Amino acid sequence: MQQVDFIWHNGELVAWEDAKVHVLTHGLHYGTGVFEGERAYDTPHGTAIFRHRDHLERLFKSAELYYMPIPYTLEELRSATHELIAANELRECYIRPIVFRGYGQMGLYPLDAPVEVSIAVWPWGAYLGEEGKRVGVRAKISSWRRISPDSLIPHSKASGQYLNSVLAKIEASKSGYEESILLDHHGLVCEGSGENIYAIRDGEIITPPHTAGILDGISRKSIIQITRDLGHRVVERDLARAELYLADEVFMTGTAAELVPVREIDDHTIGSGQPGPITRELARVFDDALHGRDRRYLEWLDVVEVPSKTV
Numbered sequence: 001m002q003q004v005d006f007i008w009h010n011g012e013l014v015a016w017e018d019a020k021v022h023v024l025t026h027g028l029h030y031g032t033g034v035f036e037g038e039r040a041y042d043t044p045h046g047t048a049i050f051r052h053r054d055h056l057e058r059l060f061k062s063a064e065l066y067y068m069p070i071p072y073t074l075e076e077l078r079s080a081t082h083e084l085i086a087a088n089e090l091r092e093c094y095i096r097p098i099v100f101r102g103y104g105q106m107g108l109y110p111l112d113a114p115v116e117v118s119i120a121v122w123p124w125g126a127y128l129g130e131e132g133k134r135v136g137v138r139a140k141i142s143s144w145r146r147i148s149p150d151s152l153i154p155h156s157k158a159s160g161q162y163l164n165s166v167l168a169k170i171e172a173s174k175s176g177y178e179e180s181i182l183l184d185h186h187g188l189v190c191e192g193s194g195e196n197i198y199a200i201r202d203g204e205i206i207t208p209p210h211t212a213g214i215l216d217g218i219s220r221k222s223i224i225q226i227t228r229d230l231g232h233r234v235v236e237r238d239l240a241r242a243e244l245y246l247a248d249e250v251f252m253t254g255t256a257a258e259l260v261p262v263r264e265i266d267d268h269t270i271g272s273g274q275p276g277p278i279t280r281e282l283a284r285v286f287d288d289a290l291h292g293r294d295r296r297y298l299e300w301l302d303v304v305e306v307p308s309k310t311v
């Protein structure tokens, strides 16, 4: 990964190589952490974090669901992120805030362990590659089911829960696919290992509902709004596996991956095997929204003052 100068750690900017924790950190052993993935883009209005407040609100909700009080306010974390991006002189970056149970208490009762907060930023290209965004990816339905809401909390973006995505991702990759698609505990379509999913059939966009155990994606919220603004019909409903194979178009969205068309699932070609017209239209408008080129979505941008590079 591409290293930068500073990381924000428990209220201070520290050098990248000094942002360390003890090996007996609670979160390292039991996965007791929650995090976010955000992006800042170089826009005509300056460097801007996409839907920053929505991401931070989700971070606070994720933490609350695991009884983890965050020792900073949302405003403090917002300005810490601005300060960090400015200190690193980054015009565009990925942003990773993490809240975790720290060092001081072992065992499964976590409430006496301290809660630590870090924010890291670094340049990070499209998660499934530029080529994937352009021509689409090949995906495989995972043999692993998405974590069920009666065992864990799919709505919380919690560190330990990502072992589920890790297993699915490894399986897909070892089988020669770029991404995995997980079914929910009922065998219905849920989402990708790190993306929400959409099928388009006869002009209608279908995406699995909250009851399927999805993560309530910020990109998903944005795509639903953009889709409606463009005059398309979007429905949140149960989606059978075969409906993916039979769809005219399939795509996925996530902060890391952005909008990625899916051209093949389990070796079935989706539609023509190329990104379809609605996917391409949504990708263009979403990309404009991310980069501050569409006036309708400027309210989604949180502009950061970044000093000019000191060479």
Ligand SMILES: Cc1ncc(COP(=O)(O)O)c(C=O)c1O
Pocket (backbone or CB within 6 Å): 037, 165, 191, 192, 193, 194, 195, 196, 214, 215, 216, 217, 218, 219, 220, 253, 254, 255, 256
């Ligand atoms: C499991 C999972 N689903 C969906 C998403 C998409 O969410 P967002 O659009 O907020 O990045 C992510 C990415 O954070 C994810 O990890």
